[in-house]
Amino acid sequence: xxxxxLIATDGSDEAxxxxxxxxxxxxxxxATVHVIYVVETEAAYILTxxxxxxxxxxxxxxxxxxxxxxxxRAKQRGxxxxxxxxxxxxxxxxxxxxxxxxxxxVVVAERGRGTVEKYLGSNxxxxxxxxxxxxxxxxxxxxx
Numbered sequence: 001x002x003x004x005x006l007i008a009t010d011g012s013d014e015a016x017x018x019x020x021x022x023x024x025x026x027x028x029x030x031a032t033v034h035v036i037y038v039v040e041t042e043a044a045y046i047l048t049x050x051x052x053x054x055x056x057x058x059x060x061x062x063x064x065x066x067x068x069x070x071x072x073r074a075k076q077r078g079x080x081x082x083x084x085x086x087x088x089x090x091x092x093x094x095x096x097x098x099x100x101x102x103x104x105x106v107v108v109a110e111r112g113r114g115t116v117e118k119y120l121g122s123n124x125x126x127x128x129x130x131x132x133x134x135x136x137x138x139x140x141x142x143x144x
Contacts, residue, residue: 002029006103008036008094008127011066015109018138019070022107026079031104033074035083036097037063038090060085091126098133106135
């Protein structure tokens, strides 16, 4: 039984396929939808190029908009929805949230925007390796 499903997103088209899958899965089980958007702050390339406070505010604002939209979509399906925007290492924040909130299944896209993966490898791969909960990795048609 799945009571709590965590959908991780970066707002990209690639992630939207995973979002839809996560919402469909939650609907089947009547699960609460948790949505997480993480603003990366710990990657070496972020620290090297530097990110201004204004840029961080923009990233957080984008995250809030993305999360709010997905939570609203869950509610339109009759589901409970919870959204959160975190800052830090993307993979670690997803895993920490899943463990702290009794998540039964984590849904992630195989690839997101792509820029982070160039430097860190796949966040989805990292989540699968680090997470003690089951992880569903959803492939977008662009990644096939």
